[in-house]
Amino acid sequence: MRKITVLAAFLSLTLALAAVAGEKVWPREIPTITVGFGPGGGTDTAVRPLIALMQEYIGETINVVNTPGASSAVAAELVMSKPHDGYNLFSTGTGTLGGFLVQRTGPNSYPWKWTSWFPLQGPAALLVNPEKSGINTVEDAIAKLKSGEASVGMAGFGNGPHVLMETFASLAGIKEVNYVTFDADGQVAVGVYAGEVELGIITFSAGIDHARKGNVKVLFLNQDKPLKLTDTITAPPITEVFPAGKAMPLLSEAWGIMIPRDAPKATIAKLEEAFRWAIKQQKLIDFANSRALNVVGISGEDADKMLDYQFSAYAWTQYQGRPDQNDPAAAGLVKPGDWNWEVEKKKYGY
Secondary structure: OHHHHHHHHHHHHHHHHHHHHHOOOOOOOOOEEEEOOOOOOHHHHHHHHHHHHHHHHHOOOOEEEEOOOHHHHHHHHHHHHOOOOOOEEEEEEOOHHHHHHHHOOOOOOOHHHEEEEEEEEEOEEEEEOHHHHOOOOHHHHHHHHHHOOOEEEEOOOOOHHHHHHHHHHHHHOOOOOEEEEOOOHHHHHHHHHHOOOOEEEEEHHHOHHHHHHOOOEEEEEOOOOOEEOOOOOEEOEHHHHOHHHHHOOOOOEEEEEEEEOOOOHHHHHHHHHHHHHHOOOHHHHHHHHHOOOEEEEEEHHHHHHHHHHHHHHHHHHHHHHOOOOOOHHHHOOOOHHHOOHHHHHHHHOO
């Protein structure tokens, strides 16, 4: 009788454990988020705190792998090529997908193919080391860029900061920019400080520590308000130091995680639940405040809407700067002024 009782208890425990295992979001193996830029970049910096909190909420491990290349198009294509079973996720900034289209680097990465979550949003910045470059003002930078005496570091062609630089160059009458590419925005900031490049265009959160220490100087942020960094250092807005900057599209990139839209609905629902919890945590709020970022917590249709508009805006802005590239109109993208979510949302199944 005792053996039967023990056996029954063992079977009950086994069934209970199986039930718990069945409730896991990823019961088969550890999922992977592939970040499209190197460690220390704007995307990497913005999403790791979110991922850590989502892991805490879900109670499961999520691998994070950095796979830089073609402004994250390499990572996007890699994730899209794998099974859409919920185990493979992608991370990038909202400004990159338009670049994929114009540069022909990510043919499978239209925004309506993804479901997205964006926790944080923030500006890009143009950095310089005056001691190494001899550049102190925006006027100095324009003069050296026009003469071909200055190179500009960036994390990849087609990302948000690159598109911003192309727009700035167009408004400033700079015919060609000599770019030097790095794997991540943090590396660009170090390159500016070390004198490897005269200027650097980056997601500011990845270089804010260097700016606060005075290692680099912020020539401008792509926003319309100054940002106090220390008691003695303030980063100026582009509208203050570059009159033509008032014509700039002051698009602040957001960074987040994405999953193929046809992934299992249960996985997407659990990620949404974990995301909504994570963005309310003080850890994330404190991190955002320390990096000059805003907690926006955008998901669902709001994320689709934002991503679609930035897809169009960044694609057209980049194309107008270098019209020898892929024409957005040929791919069916309307100009930002003609963009209408009521029309565009049909691509997303709404």
